[in-house]
Amino acid sequence: MSAEHEEHRPEDDENVTELEAELEKILREAESTVAELRRELSEQRQRRLQHEEIERLEEHLANSRVRWEEVRDFFQEVLHEVRGQDGGAGGQTDSGGTDGPALPGQNDDGGDPPLSPDPR
Amino acid sequence: MTAMPSVEARRPAVQAAEETPRLISPFERLGFSGRALDVINWLAVVAAVYVLITAVNVIGSGFKAATGDQAETLFAFATNPLIGLMIGVAATALTQSSSTTTSVTVGLVAGGLPLQVAIPIILGANIGTTLTNTLVSLGMVRDKEQFRRGFAAATVHDFFNLIAVLIFLPLEMAFGLLERIATFFAGHASDSDGGLFAAVFGGIGDVVKAATTPLADGIQYTVSWIPDPVRGIVMIVVAVALILMVINFIGRMLKVLMVGKAKAVFHAAMGRGPITGIGSGALMTVMVQSSSTSTALMVPLAGSGAFTLRQVYPFTIGANIGTTVTALISAFAFTGVEAHYALIAALVHLSFNVLATLVIFGLPFLRELPPRGATWLANLAAEKKIYAAVWVLGVFVALPLVLIFGTVIF
Numbered sequence: 001m002s003a004e005h006e007e008h009r010p011e012d013d014e015n016v017t018e019l020e021a022e023l024e025k026i027l028r029e030a031e032s033t034v035a036e037l038r039r040e041l042s043e044q045r046q047r048r049l050q051h052e053e054i055e056r057l058e059e060h061l062a063n064s065r066v067r068w069e070e071v072r073d074f075f076q077e078v079l080h081e082v083r084g085q086d087g088g089a090g091g092q093t094d095s096g097g098t099d100g101p102a103l104p105g106q107n108d109d110g111g112d113p114p115l116s117p118d119p120r
Numbered sequence: 121m122t123a124m125p126s127v128e129a130r131r132p133a134v135q136a137a138e139e140t141p142r143l144i145s146p147f148e149r150l151g152f153s154g155r156a157l158d159v160i161n162w163l164a165v166v167a168a169v170y171v172l173i174t175a176v177n178v179i180g181s182g183f184k185a186a187t188g189d190q191a192e193t194l195f196a197f198a199t200n201p202l203i204g205l206m207i208g209v210a211a212t213a214l215t216q217s218s219s220t221t222t223s224v225t226v227g228l229v230a231g232g233l234p235l236q237v238a239i240p241i242i243l244g245a246n247i248g249t250t251l252t253n254t255l256v257s258l259g260m261v262r263d264k265e266q267f268r269r270g271f272a273a274a275t276v277h278d279f280f281n282l283i284a285v286l287i288f289l290p291l292e293m294a295f296g297l298l299e300r301i302a303t304f305f306a307g308h309a310s311d312s313d314g315g316l317f318a319a320v321f322g323g324i325g326d327v328v329k330a331a332t333t334p335l336a337d338g339i340q341y342t343v344s345w346i347p348d349p350v351r352g353i354v355m356i357v358v359a360v361a362l363i364l365m366v367i368n369f370i371g372r373m374l375k376v377l378m379v380g381k382a383k384a385v386f387h388a389a390m391g392r393g394p395i396t397g398i399g400s401g402a403l404m405t406v407m408v409q410s411s412s413t414s415t416a417l418m419v420p421l422a423g424s425g426a427f428t429l430r431q432v433y434p435f436t437i438g439a440n441i442g443t444t445v446t447a448l449i450s451a452f453a454f455t456g457v458e459a460h461y462a463l464i465a466a467l468v469h470l471s472f473n474v475l476a477t478l479v480i481f482g483l484p485f486l487r488e489l490p491p492r493g494a495t496w497l498a499n500l501a502a503e504k505k506i507y508a509a510v511w512v513l514g515v516f517v518a519l520p521l522v523l524i525f526g527t528v529i530f
Contacts, residue, residue, distance in 0.1 A: 046426070047390065047391065049424075049425070049426040050390055050426045050427060051387065051390070052426070053420075053421050053424055053426040053427070054383055054386045054387055054390075055383070057379060057382055057383050057386065057417075058141075058142060058143055058379050059141050059142075060417050060420050060421065061143060061375045061379055061382070061408075061413070061417060062141035062142060062143050062375075063141055063256075063420065064256065064412075064413050064414075064416035064417045064419075064420075065252075065256070065413075065416065066216065066252060066255040066256055066416075067256075067259055070258060070259035071255055071258055071259075073261075074258040074259070074261050074505070074508075074509075075509060077261055077505055078505045078506055078508075078509045081504065081505050081506060082506055
């Protein structure tokens with residue numbers, strides 16, 4: 001190893017510090033850009049899901065009435081729950097829905113249950 | 121080249137398409153299609169509105185026949201506003217139609233029911249109508265997260281309308297706030313010196329009255345052999361049954377006719393903020409003539425996760441405003457002094473919902489209460505369904521019964 005490599009000069013320290021600061025700045029900007037892109041992607045996906053749901057409006061309008069058999073099933077499940085017979089007997093799942101699209105937040109930010117009033 | 125999928129592979133898609141609920145006009149089943157179907161659908165809606173206005177008129181006449189000039193004395197028991205409120209809640213919860221309750225109330229007011237009795241009934245209708253979307257959300261109970269979101273979207277309407285009544289019923293009792301506002305505007309719309317607006321309103325009223333009088337007279341003639349006051353009661357029962365049927369029919373027909381326009385309203389309103397949300401909720405409800413339908417529509421949209429609670433909240437509030445159009449249409453059933461009182465009753469419904477929106481949604485600390493309450497309740501209900509059951513039975517069954525019996529006994 002040569003003597004030139006062994007020699008440690010003060011201006012080298014300054015250069016390294018500046019380089020590190022520059023790299024950190026670039027990294028912060030990149031992270032900020034990635035976060036911004038993720039947010040935009042999430043919003044874009046949300047909008048797409050919304051448009052898809054609106055395209056199903058006829059189906060939703062046809063379903064926008066009380067189905068008394070479902071209300072009866074609900075109260076039967078409540079009775080099971082009260083009697084301590086729940087244990088998932090009702091086929092209850094924790095997934096994002098049986099017939100709807102997946103919750104956008106579940107993929108993008110890890111999901112948000114329990115529900116909280118979103119700040120938007 | 122892509123291989124054709126097998127019959128088995130294609131079957132689920134075909135089955136799904138067959139099982140997807142579709143809005144079908146009753147006239148389509150009779151063989152009508154295309155332009156002819158559209159025309160007959162719209163004619164049916166016009167005919168149903170005609171029957172609605174006539175039936176409201178018959179209620180007014182029936183109430184007069186049933187009570188003579190003793191309406192104030194007979195309804196002294198209901199001057200306690202809590203009784204009127206709970207009658208409104210129970211009647212609307214039973215019929216699942218606030219339009220029916222408010223239209224009937226408009227008819228009764230024209231027939232002599234005191235406004236002090238009628239106004240709490242109209243306010244109660246706003247609470248009762250929230251039951252429908254809450255019951256619809258119970259159907260999502262098998263999927264915990266979907267139920268959590270759907271139940272929150274439904275109960276945000278419950279919380280908003282309960283808070284609105286908590287604010288405005290005391291103000292009405294203390295100062296007659298809603299009655300004063302409605303009387304002011306009704307005066308401008310129906311007085312002889314009310315200018316162009318009053319002239320137009322009065323002109324429409326005269327035409328509608330002339331058109332509906334033959335049918336109203338026909339209904340009254342068929343029960344003319346029954347002695348008073350039973351005749352009046354029979355007329356009221358017949359008219360209420362007619363109103364229930366035609367409002368249900370109008371709702372079904374308008375769903376078929378308006379689904380395309382409703383889609384356009386939704387697509388246009390997306391991402392535009394809460395004021396547009398309120399406007400689109402009101403417009404959508406006017407289109408389908410039912411706040412129960414438009415708020416129940418929010419349940420699957422929020423339940424699927426496509427729309428957040430914050431996004432459906434303004435739409436729900438707009439539905440409250442849109443549904444007041446039915447009572448305003450019903451007020452056209454009358455002329456003269458009857459029209460004046462009918463219009464006051466209808467404008468009470470409108471001013472209550474507009475003021476509630478301005479106050480609750482306008483003030484940030486109040487604006488937050490309905491979504492926070494709905495979120496809290498939905499989180500509880502998703503973990504323990506008994507909380508949802510207690511809410512439904514407590515608010516819509518137990519509370520009205522306890523208040524009515526409590527007021528009668530004490």
